[in-house]
Amino acid sequence: MPLSGFMTQPAQAALAEKAQAPAFTAHGALDGKAISFSLQEALKKGPVVLYFFPAAFTPGCTLEAHAFADATDDFAKLKATVVGITAGNVDRVAAFSKEECRGKFAVLADPDAKVASLYKTSSTHGNFLLSDRTSYVIAPDGTILLAFTSSDPQAHVNRTMAAVTAWYALHS
Template identity: 50%
Template sequence: MRLTTLALSALCTAAPALAALPIGAKAPDFTTEAALGGKTFSFSLAQALKKGPVVLYFYPKAFTSGCTVEAHAFAEATSAFNALGATAVGMSNDPIDTLKKFSVEACRNQFAVAADDGARVMKQYDAALWMKPDTADRISYVISPEGKILFVHSSMNPEGHVQNTLKAVEAWKREQPAR
């Protein structure tokens, strides 16, 4: 019985979730409260897309082990995303006061984390856990400056989200006309 439970647990952890927004779909616009370096501000997807692509990653809960690992990885890659003209932003249903601390400690003042009060945005992006609809699944989207979904990575394992979204942004950048 124990072996079956472990196998089932491993399968559930490694199996990708299903994202409803397919590549090419229009990304739902949103504006919400966010934190960067412990300070709050209003994050607007439309405004961020004016600067370049946006890597929007949903995560279940600040200060949990997997979410902290993922935040550290995004923090280390922020300069690479910025060099490609991309903005990374994390999103969960945590209260903004929690995210202010998370933006400093786990995100290392490198990128913003946004509060999804009421899980409104995660539901629009089909990024809610099916068993806990007020909690985000671990899904990363790359959104083009035109507001279209370019790439989706869906896995409860925090490993791979950063490297795969970075590869997608690099591919997008290669396809852009030279200026």
């Protein structure tokens, strides 16, 4: 059954801007190859765009992956790292990272929505706890610069790019 067929419980409110982002490590894939990701290590290189999405290979999540893949080079010019994370169909992140994310950024698996729960961006869909479509921009000091929840995949790229651009203007 597609995820749209599940009854949905309301999402928790996302973490507030200016709050400290919870530290985490997670396994995932980059261009189909297994990786381990540490938020703390990634922040040493610059801001992190952490975007949560419900499930790989669903229409909205695929559109969002394409939009972030198209913008990844622009984020990199601003010293930002893009990473996607899902609690849905975690067994498919390797294929999704290669096919839909075009090998441009890492996709992390979040079994049981543990990271999504830390970031207050999880919902119950039937008997499943999944990630909501929420994006964060996290400054190198761990401060949340942007918390954005919307069902519009392109809006996530636009809003996170605006936040990273504003950060970069103050720190370059």
